[in-house]
Amino acid sequence: LSRDTCRMATVLDGKQQASEIRADLKAKVAALQAQHPHFKPQLAIVQVGGREDSAVYIRMKIRAGEEIGVKVTHHHLPNTTTSAELRALIERLNDDATVHGIIVQVPLDSVEPIDEAATLNLISQAKDVDGFSSEHIGDLCKRGPLPAFYPCTPKGCMRILEKAGTQLAGKHAVVVGRSNIVGQPVAQLLLRANATVTICHSRTADLKSHVKMADIVVAAVGVPELIKGDWLKPGAVVIDCGINPIPDATKKSGQRLVGDVEYDSAKEVASAITPVPGGVGPLTVAMLLESVVQSAETFYCSSADWNLT
Amino acid sequence: LSRDTCRMATVLDGKQQASEIRADLKAKVAALQAQHPHFKPQLAIVQVGGREDSAVYIRMKIRAGEEIGVKVTHHHLPNTTTSAELRALIERLNDDATVHGIIVQVPLDSVEPIDEAATLNLISQAKDVDGFSSEHIGDLCKRGPLPAFYPCTPKGCMRILEKAGTQLAGKHAVVVGRSNIVGQPVAQLLLRANATVTICHSRTADLKSHVKMADIVVAAVGVPELIKGDWLKPGAVVIDCGINPIPDATKKSGQRLVGDVEYDSAKEVASAITPVPGGVGPLTVAMLLESVVQSAETFYCSSADWNLT
Numbered sequence A, B: 001l002s003r004d005t006c007r008m009a010t011v012l013d014g015k016q017q018a019s020e021i022r023a024d025l026k027a028k029v030a031a032l033q034a035q036h037p038h039f040k041p042q043l044a045i046v047q048v049g050g051r052e053d054s055a056v057y058i059r060m061k062i063r064a065g066e067e068i069g070v071k072v073t074h075h076h077l078p079n080t081t082t083s084a085e086l087r088a089l090i091e092r093l094n095d096d097a098t099v100h101g102i103i104v105q106v107p108l109d110s111v112e113p114i115d116e117a118a119t120l121n122l123i124s125q126a127k128d129v130d131g132f133s134s135e136h137i138g139d140l141c142k143r144g145p146l147p148a149f150y151p152c153t154p155k156g157c158m159r160i161l162e163k164a165g166t167q168l169a170g171k172h173a174v175v176v177g178r179s180n181i182v183g184q185p186v187a188q189l190l191l192r193a194n195a196t197v198t199i200c201h202s203r204t205a206d207l208k209s210h211v212k213m214a215d216i217v218v219a220a221v222g223v224p225e226l227i228k229g230d231w232l233k234p235g236a237v238v239i240d241c242g243i244n245p246i247p248d249a250t251k252k253s254g255q256r257l258v259g260d261v262e263y264d265s266a267k268e269v270a271s272a273i274t275p276v277p278g279g280v281g282p283l284t285v286a287m288l289l290e291s292v293v294q295s296a297e298t299f300y301c302s303s304a305d306w307n308l309t
């Protein structure tokens, strides 16, 4: 082997890992259905308005759901939907015993003033499979057991690190980004795994010097290829959550997706790295479905008679 | 001035700052009472069992409350109290319109199995002046406005930093400790102030090297004088939350209090430092009373008739 080959990072194949998880989920759903013919996990996706990226994510969730036997219903509301109308829909879904998971696709695309955080808090805790409610986030950030549901992208990051066998306890993890849906919860999960955790963001001075210290880097920034190979400590493990479209004239669509990390330079320095696409993205959808199946199981187990309609 | 004197850290006098805050609160309560004779903020402290340190803290809260015109009632239950009995008391206090703040002194000292987190979640959000409920912690850790209440010791740390005029945005803050009541929430507040934040804990490898990077160090460990002066970056601002009794034969009580930082060596290197006692401790009590007065004000303002009994 040449020196360069030896140095090359292991590619953490999220696509393959997600497909294995989906296969396991499919088998699980089928087994439960064999015993309990009425068992049918259902996820309701609520969308307000017409963001193109949201539409792409929702299509991926529907397709993956169908593949494993989870019914996914798409409640597509116009961007003129009022706060009261959105609340009414969520309350109807809360009360619908055939629905086991409810997600509201964010960001909302609405011309009406709708409080996003308050909307997410309307979802019944038992069905909040995205884990975005204040209560679930609070339980995630507190000591004690993990909440039943917590955000899917961070959950996917941890699943990749677990499969890669990355030691976390006592290691220094640097998370770039502090959003509710990726940066903050992944920092909390790394802390629970006993890593020492640094949280960086747009106001961080000298980001490179922080990244340089990291045994594990999690990028959740939304800036194409921000983090370069020479920012990394040799041997670092890199988890790239970024999904950023950039123009590419060679593609039929005129664009391609890149991460928040400059893959080509980073893979020369890192010991392991997730690609984009095919890294964290597919895991996110798999984790969501896992949570829906878990929620359905909990629901059916707790109902006196498994033969619910 | 000799070189050593020039180098000496500014002492951040929490005792003085807290006494000013209490004086302001006292004037505020008096002014509100002058307008509305029935205005009487009340804090209910629930204690289970007989921990000596809890008793000390509770006495301090009662004394400070009396000083400023906040009624503090101490509900002292035996260590044989059951979960159901504790719940009944909290529900009664939730329903009592004359009570504006409820705190359950933790850790509980009970022979019965009582779920501490579940107990804290029983307190009505409007009266959760310690801010320990899942919902309040979640709102603290999410983007968006601060919750009405969040933990008092971290709030006190921020108030000290504010008064000291310490720039936080873009600075590197290292928090040692990740507890629900100090480490984790102070890290979140520093993050909201746009510091880059590193959270260290008992599993952190080479703690000294992390502390060495910090522009701001917050110690919330519970280990007497763990952090030494030569661990600090010259000019660092040091906030010491530790309150640790150590044996001292020269004292009548046989002991004295020290922080988590070795004060004598640290003050030679830091640019500013809180002493123990007389630093964060007094601020914690002042912040609690501030929250109770705020809660009472919110309650009276929202009631149609200010002349409530």
Ligand SMILES: NC(=O)C1=CN([C@@H]2O[C@H](COP(=O)(O)OP(=O)(O)OC[C@H]3O[C@@H](n4cnc5c(N)ncnc54)[C@H](OP(=O)(O)O)[C@@H]3O)[C@@H](O)[C@H]2O)C=CC1
Residues within 6 Å of the ligand: A153, A176, A177, A178, A179, A180, A181, A182, A183, A200, A201, A202, A203, A204, A207, A220, A221, A222, A223, A226, A241, A242, A243, A244, A260, A280, A281, A284, A285
């Ligand atoms: N794999 C998946 O399924 C998912 C992928 N994503 C992708 O992950 C990325 C992040 O998403 P999300 O967390 O929702 O994004 P947000 O825009 O909500 O948050 C981005 C974070 O990055 C920080 N940031 C922005 N610019 C810089 C910079 N130059 N240097 C350092 N920090 C910076 C921001 O700081 P500040 O807080 O100061 O603004 C913020 O905390 C995106 O590419 C998104 O497409 C998102 C969700 C799911």
Ligand SMILES: NC(=O)C1=CN([C@@H]2O[C@H](COP(=O)(O)OP(=O)(O)OC[C@H]3O[C@@H](n4cnc5c(N)ncnc54)[C@H](OP(=O)(O)O)[C@@H]3O)[C@@H](O)[C@H]2O)C=CC1
Residues within 6 Å of the ligand: B153, B176, B177, B178, B179, B180, B181, B182, B183, B200, B201, B202, B203, B204, B207, B220, B221, B222, B223, B226, B241, B242, B243, B244, B260, B280, B281, B282, B284, B285
């Ligand atoms: N000023 C005030 O009013 C208050 C002061 N305090 C004082 O603050 C201190 C901390 O209190 P609290 O947060 O409740 O304590 P906890 O015991 O709940 O938490 C201590 C934290 O310090 C970490 N830790 C313990 N040992 C080490 C070590 N050797 N190196 C690095 N980290 C370590 C622990 O790590 P891990 O998570 O891995 O166990 C834990 O996160 C105490 O001295 C307490 O008396 C507390 C409350 C109020």
